[in-house]
Amino acid sequence: MSSVLIIGGGVAGIQAALDLAEQGIEVYLVDKAPSVGGKMAYLDKTFPTLDCALCILAPKMAALLRYPNIKLIMNSEVQDVSGRAGNFKVKILKKPTYVDWSKCNGCAVCTEKCPVKDVPNEYNMGLSNRRAIYIMFPQAVPKRAIIDAEHCMRLNPPPKAKEKAKGPLCGVCQRVCPTKAIDYEQKPEIIELNVASLIIATGMELYDPRNMPELGYGKHQNVYTNLEFERLVSATGPTNGEIVRKSDGKHPKKIAWIQCVGSRDIRFNHYCSAYCCMAATKQAILAKEHLSDVQCTIYYMDIRAFGKGFNEFLERAKKEFGINYIRGKVVRIDEIPETKNLKIIYEDTAESYLKMDEYDMVVLSVAITPNSKLPVPVELTEDGFIKMKDPYLDPVSTSAEGIFVVGAVAGAKDIPDSVTEASAAAARAALIAKRFSCPTEVVK
Amino acid sequence: MAEQKSEFEPKIVVYACNWCTYAATDLAGTSRMSYPPNVRIIRVMCSGRVDPQLVLQAFADGADGVIVAGCHPPADCHYIEGNYKAYRRFELFRKLLGAMGIEQERFRLEWISAAEASRWVQVVNEMVAQLKKLGPLKPNMEVRE
Amino acid sequence: MSEPRIGVYVCHCGFNIAGTVDVKKVVEFAKNLPNVVVAKEYVFMCSEPGQDLIKEDIKANNLNRIVVAACSPSLHEVTFRTAIKEAGLNKYLLEMANIREHCSWVHHDKEKATEKAKEIVRMAVAKARYLEPLEELEVGAETSALVLGGGIAGIRAALELANYGFHVYLVEKSPTIGGKAALIGYIDPQTKGAEVVSKMIDKIKECPRIQVLTNAELIQLGGFVGNYNAKIRINPRFVNERCTLCGECEEVCPVEVANEYNFGLSRRKAIFLPFANAYPPYYAIDYRVCVKCGECEKVCRFRAINLKEEAKILELKVGTLIVATGYDPYRPFKGEYGYGLHPNILTLFQLERLLDPDSPTKGELIIGGKIPKNIAFIQCVGSRNTTPGAKEYCSRMCCTTAINSAIKIKERYPNTNVYILYKDIMTYGSDETLYEEAGKKLVNFIKFEEKIPKVLITPEGLFIEVFEYTIQENIRIPVDAIVLSIGMLPPRDIEELIAVTRVSCGGEGFVREAHLKLAPVEAPTKGIFLAGCITGPKNILESIRMGSAAAAKAMALLSKGKITIEPMIAQVNEEKCSGCAICVGVCPYSAISIKTVNGDRIAHVEKALCMGCGTCSAACPSGAMQHLGFKDLQLLAQTRAVFGGEVHG
Ligand SMILES: Cc1cc2nc3c(=O)[nH]c(=O)nc-3n(C[C@H](O)[C@H](O)[C@H](O)COP(=O)(O)OP(=O)(O)OC[C@H]3O[C@@H](n4cnc5c(N)ncnc54)[C@H](O)[C@@H]3O)c2cc1C
Ligand SMILES: Cc1cc2nc3c(=O)[nH]c(=O)nc-3n(C[C@H](O)[C@H](O)[C@H](O)COP(=O)(O)OP(=O)(O)OC[C@H]3O[C@@H](n4cnc5c(N)ncnc54)[C@H](O)[C@@H]3O)c2cc1C
Ligand code: SF4
Ligand code: SF4
Ligand code: SF4
Numbered sequence A: 001m002s003s004v005l006i007i008g009g010g011v012a013g014i015q016a017a018l019d020l021a022e023q024g025i026e027v028y029l030v031d032k033a034p035s036v037g038g039k040m041a042y043l044d045k046t047f048p049t050l051d052c053a054l055c056i057l058a059p060k061m062a063a064l065l066r067y068p069n070i071k072l073i074m075n076s077e078v079q080d081v082s083g084r085a086g087n088f089k090v091k092i093l094k095k096p097t098y099v100d101w102s103k104c105n106g107c108a109v110c111t112e113k114c115p116v117k118d119v120p121n122e123y124n125m126g127l128s129n130r131r132a133i134y135i136m137f138p139q140a141v142p143k144r145a146i147i148d149a150e151h152c153m154r155l156n157p158p159p160k161a162k163e164k165a166k167g168p169l170c171g172v173c174q175r176v177c178p179t180k181a182i183d184y185e186q187k188p189e190i191i192e193l194n195v196a197s198l199i200i201a202t203g204m205e206l207y208d209p210r211n212m213p214e215l216g217y218g219k220h221q222n223v224y225t226n227l228e229f230e231r232l233v234s235a236t237g238p239t240n241g242e243i244v245r246k247s248d249g250k251h252p253k254k255i256a257w258i259q260c261v262g263s264r265d266i267r268f269n270h271y272c273s274a275y276c277c278m279a280a281t282k283q284a285i286l287a288k289e290h291l292s293d294v295q296c297t298i299y300y301m302d303i304r305a306f307g308k309g310f311n312e313f314l315e316r317a318k319k320e321f322g323i324n325y326i327r328g329k330v331v332r333i334d335e336i337p338e339t340k341n342l343k344i345i346y347e348d349t350a351e352s353y354l355k356m357d358e359y360d361m362v363v364l365s366v367a368i369t370p371n372s373k374l375p376v377p378v379e380l381t382e383d384g385f386i387k388m389k390d391p392y393l394d395p396v397s398t399s400a401e402g403i404f405v406v407g408a409v410a411g412a413k414d415i416p417d418s419v420t421e422a423s424a425a426a427a428r429a430a431l432i433a434k435r436f437s438c439p440t441e442v443v444k
Numbered sequence B: 001m002a003e004q005k006s007e008f009e010p011k012i013v014v015y016a017c018n019w020c021t022y023a024a025t026d027l028a029g030t031s032r033m034s035y036p037p038n039v040r041i042i043r044v045m046c047s048g049r050v051d052p053q054l055v056l057q058a059f060a061d062g063a064d065g066v067i068v069a070g071c072h073p074p075a076d077c078h079y080i081e082g083n084y085k086a087y088r089r090f091e092l093f094r095k096l097l098g099a100m101g102i103e104q105e106r107f108r109l110e111w112i113s114a115a116e117a118s119r120w121v122q123v124v125n126e127m128v129a130q131l132k133k134l135g136p137l138k139p140n141m142e143v144r145e
Numbered sequence C: 001m002s003e004p005r006i007g008v009y010v011c012h013c014g015f016n017i018a019g020t021v022d023v024k025k026v027v028e029f030a031k032n033l034p035n036v037v038v039a040k041e042y043v044f045m046c047s048e049p050g051q052d053l054i055k056e057d058i059k060a061n062n063l064n065r066i067v068v069a070a071c072s073p074s075l076h077e078v079t080f081r082t083a084i085k086e087a088g089l090n091k092y093l094l095e096m097a098n099i100r101e102h103c104s105w106v107h108h109d110k111e112k113a114t115e116k117a118k119e120i121v122r123m124a125v126a127k128a129r130y131l132e133p134l135e136e137l138e139v140g141a142e143t144s145a146l147v148l149g150g151g152i153a154g155i156r157a158a159l160e161l162a163n164y165g166f167h168v169y170l171v172e173k174s175p176t177i178g179g180k181a182a183l184i185g186y187i188d189p190q191t192k193g194a195e196v197v198s199k200m201i202d203k204i205k206e207c208p209r210i211q212v213l214t215n216a217e218l219i220q221l222g223g224f225v226g227n228y229n230a231k232i233r234i235n236p237r238f239v240n241e242r243c244t245l246c247g248e249c250e251e252v253c254p255v256e257v258a259n260e261y262n263f264g265l266s267r268r269k270a271i272f273l274p275f276a277n278a279y280p281p282y283y284a285i286d287y288r289v290c291v292k293c294g295e296c297e298k299v300c301r302f303r304a305i306n307l308k309e310e311a312k313i314l315e316l317k318v319g320t321l322i323v324a325t326g327y328d329p330y331r332p333f334k335g336e337y338g339y340g341l342h343p344n345i346l347t348l349f350q351l352e353r354l355l356d357p358d359s360p361t362k363g364e365l366i367i368g369g370k371i372p373k374n375i376a377f378i379q380c381v382g383s384r385n386t387t388p389g390a391k392e393y394c395s396r397m398c399c400t401t402a403i404n405s406a407i408k409i410k411e412r413y414p415n416t417n418v419y420i421l422y423k424d425i426m427t428y429g430s431d432e433t434l435y436e437e438a439g440k441k442l443v444n445f446i447k448f449e450e451k452i453p454k455v456l457i458t459p460e461g462l463f464i465e466v467f468e469y470t471i472q473e474n475i476r477i478p479v480d481a482i483v484l485s486i487g488m489l490p491p492r493d494i495e496e497l498i499a500v501t502r503v504s505c506g507g508e509g510f511v512r513e514a515h516l517k518l519a520p521v522e523a524p525t526k527g528i529f530l531a532g533c534i535t536g537p538k539n540i541l542e543s544i545r546m547g548s549a550a551a552a553k554a555m556a557l558l559s560k561g562k563i564t565i566e567p568m569i570a571q572v573n574e575e576k577c578s579g580c581a582i583c584v585g586v587c588p589y590s591a592i593s594i595k596t597v598n599g600d601r602i603a604h605v606e607k608a609l610c611m612g613c614g615t616c617s618a619a620c621p622s623g624a625m626q627h628l629g630f631k632d633l634q635l636l637a638q639t640r641a642v643f644g645g646e647v648h649g
């Protein structure tokens, strides 16, 4: 039986892997991160039902490990794809983790003893710190430690310390690791695979709001992106779920969400990112649940409540939780130096003149951009998403035969739509995999 | 700690069908609705599974109220007509309660769909209020185990 | 089985549980419950290390029953069952104590919540003491499928399943497959609905594994996953495959009615061809209006017509059912925005038909005899609570569709002024570019809020009065034509669908998925899948992808040719059974029969037919019928444990 390669292990990639594995097909799942999960693993709760993201995702992640025919290739990126449907040759660069994952059991002893304590924790969007050796998040799959070479004293010693020291520095993790898994000598590795079909599920990245200096992100301490806020309300987040301001650790009393930051804007991205209206609504509800006296206001252009249960969710937010929606274009955010509060200057479209309001926390609902720069010979849309060749007659197929695309990298979308596409692509990839092992008659 | 005014807190046993009512009780949770903690939920696959004997046992053991809940008639029951069977069984049963000195209000047969978390909350609230009015149950009956 | 040795695991679920329930106290309490050998807590029981904790304890402490106090069993029962199985325990020796959905998330008083959590754990432990190992059954599965509904979603699912080697019955209620997509002029600026549908129909024609049954209805569904028995009624079409589409019958037919395939823009006869590329490509007689005059029968040179044709019943055995019965368009009530009171007020569907080159006007925008100079779209008709009869949900595709049509109009009639009156414009994702383009083409967007626009029909013509939100002023727009952007409704006959297939509906009236986010194409009943608008509004692309996904899921389930059946079914204790046959009468699936064993009448349960509702068990007067996993003793123990009591069995 031939196999299928999935690039990207977000919710879409995971679903595709499980569907393929269920049919007995061999699956390689490559992710550049040390764990699968994608963006959904960062989320606290999910709209419109408010069920907790990891509660529903973690079982799927864990299920990957139950299939012997799924091979996870983490911390890796695809370097080259050649060949054609039925017989693709893929070259994968496996970056060193400096930990032998066949030995590591995820006990996390090393991460408690490592002396480098001030590395910004990516999983918490830099709102907390981690060690140089770390496990991406508590429910990571696979749950394995990885050394961040750049910050590791041993692998990248500070020049001064290096001069003074005689031998190699630190080495604490190697000493404490009960399974002798640490391997400072690990080298990048090239993995070559032959697969019948590929599924691209590389998802999205958040657009950098520093491109809009007027919003003050990165300058004003209490301006957050929505993904940062997601971590902030999460029980597994930097503050264990307490919503506090970066500047003074106090609970905010007035929070504003700014929609369409980088989306629907001819200067940046033309498209609508499709998740952020509902995400902001969700986050405002969560804020209300955490801090009952907080005032939540959402500045928007259109509230896009288009999916199943979305408009009902929006109505609840307004009526039951008293979330305030203002149709207005935010022009500028200024920081008040004494209080670190934020002055939002916006054009209220209802009255067509500039208004000002003060908040003590601001969340930017930023655009997403596709992770589509891949060494895979597929066409992109004008907006940079991976193009579906003929979405009506040949759904989820790219311009290259045998290569499929699912999830947010094929267009901004939410979880259910990503999952639906994943199943569809899994079946089409399975067909190719099976065709090349036991030819069946195919009606195309 | 100062003495708290101790109000009578009734205890309610709920037999909830897996597909509708149990799902509604879960939804009430995921939607973070709030209701008094007086209920204890026992999951059965269908309201048709609930044996009146079991309900009697609950009363005998000290339940102040019992709710049997399933999917809406006519067509919601996952097993076609288990809810209808429950309906017939418990309408009869309700009449027998009086004879045993149990007020009929202590027993409710409810239809709560998987989407009706708020209905579930309402039923609990109503029942708790009702039972507080009635006070604790002092059964005068013997039930075989 | 040997003495129960129970392990209790209490999950913090981050703060979800630990924020309200004092987990430590619950653990201490659990330690003292009968038969409990170990009780532990962990931050995320469902995570790998959490599961490992249980597995290790099973081995180290010889545990033979596990209680996990965490979230709802609907989320993680499978997770933990698998975990204990991996540790060598029968996976049904697990009981979940739902202290999250049923406790920490609905109560705020920490003390009371902790007390309640303790009792929930006590109930679970009580039941666990009486749990028994159960074995799954395996049954064969047919690799054939019934796809119900021949719209774009159903067609896609059928094609996909045929590719996997399934035999597919595509059952369509109307005389042709194609659904609504076939009738939409332009489904995006470049693509015609009819074209896409006919290309897909061409593939269906080529595919020997797909059998298309039109005029057909599913009237009964028995059996279970892998082995469904479907009864189909094929209503007479009165025209057979000898029909050459000459159309002579149509000429002579005396009965004329509004043509629903043109949304009433034209008229058709009682004998008619739905649309040019209809499939199967034969005329059909609409039995509801046919007067049986026999004129058509006489004129048909090919003897293709038989007015005496009768309904046929077909019985099929299929492994899976895909429900793709679509939606009904919202029908504005008479007078809603002037609908029905003025010929120039039409629905979005009618406009789309007009713009189709195959329309009665050959694609020309001719409304009320001329090309309108001013045309306005009113959005959210029937959706988003705009009017008393409107639904709360957003119909998702009408904004993009209206804008798409507006662009088409602007391209062909640059001098026509187009207005779109909206609440919010839902051009999500890349559809936003259409919104941008409409702006460039000078389509006027007018926003309203709670106060909906008013249509005035006056002797001077049509006017729309609206409070324009962005200028906060009442404005009055003279228009020649008004298009109502109607939304979607669940199909009118959804009740019948529910009665036959046992799918269920959510609050908004569409069919419910097994999980809104992670199982969007599965129905709660195993073996039944969902595709297209039957689960809620979608555009054509989304419907197509759902068709593919539903087929994929069905294939993954059946590809092995066998299915495992959950063992929580009914079982007869032959010693106790008195043969009274009460159970036989209550079983909704006719799974029970009376057999004579050694001269005694004894109930017998057909395992593959039993769906495990337990109704028989509740009805059995002698306690002979037991519902595995929900045995009398188990439920009794659970009940008594609410009050601290025990059973001795
Ligand atoms: C703040 C926020 C809140 C949200 N809230 C919700 C919500 O409540 N409900 C909802 O339905 N949706 C929500 N979403 C949207 C949801 O996150 C996405 O729909 C979903 O994550 C898309 O899944 P995906 O698998 O396509 O992509 P991703 O989740 O982005 O996963 C992509 C994966 O691919 C990997 N990858 C990327 N590039 C490469 C490469 N070159 N090589 C190898 N691997 C690579 C990444 O590491 C990642 O693991 C939210 C999004 C954000 C940002
Ligand atoms: C006004 C309007 C304009 C639209 N314009 C666009 C557009 O421009 N672009 C776009 O992408 N989408 C558009 N849509 C949406 C589009 O129509 C749907 O996405 C698509 O048709 C859904 O396909 P479906 O197969 O799910 O349902 P349907 O097309 O409704 O097909 C369902 C099929 O099932 C059959 N059926 C129903 N009940 C039964 C039963 N009990 N037994 C057997 N068969 C049954 C029906 O006869 C029908 O053939 C529009 C919708 C509306 C209301
Ligand atoms: S100490 Fe060793 S085994 Fe434990 S997490 Fe670190 S590398 Fe892995
Ligand atoms: S979903 Fe809402 S916030 Fe996000 S880009 Fe679209 S309109 Fe803007
Ligand atoms: S898509 Fe647009 S017109 Fe349709 S219901 Fe939603 S907001 Fe209204």
Ligand code: SF4
Residues within 6 Å of the ligand: C569, C570, C586, C587, C588, C589, C590, C591, C592, C605, C609, C610, C611, C612, C613, C614, C615, C616, C617, C627
């Ligand atoms: S549990 Fe009993 S009544 Fe229910 S399906 Fe099985 S045999 Fe029939």
Ligand code: FES
Residues within 6 Å of the ligand: B017, B018, B019, B020, B021, B045, B046, B047, B048, B069, B070, B071, B076, B077, B078, B079, B081, B082, B083
């Ligand atoms: S399944 Fe809910 S009452 Fe039968």
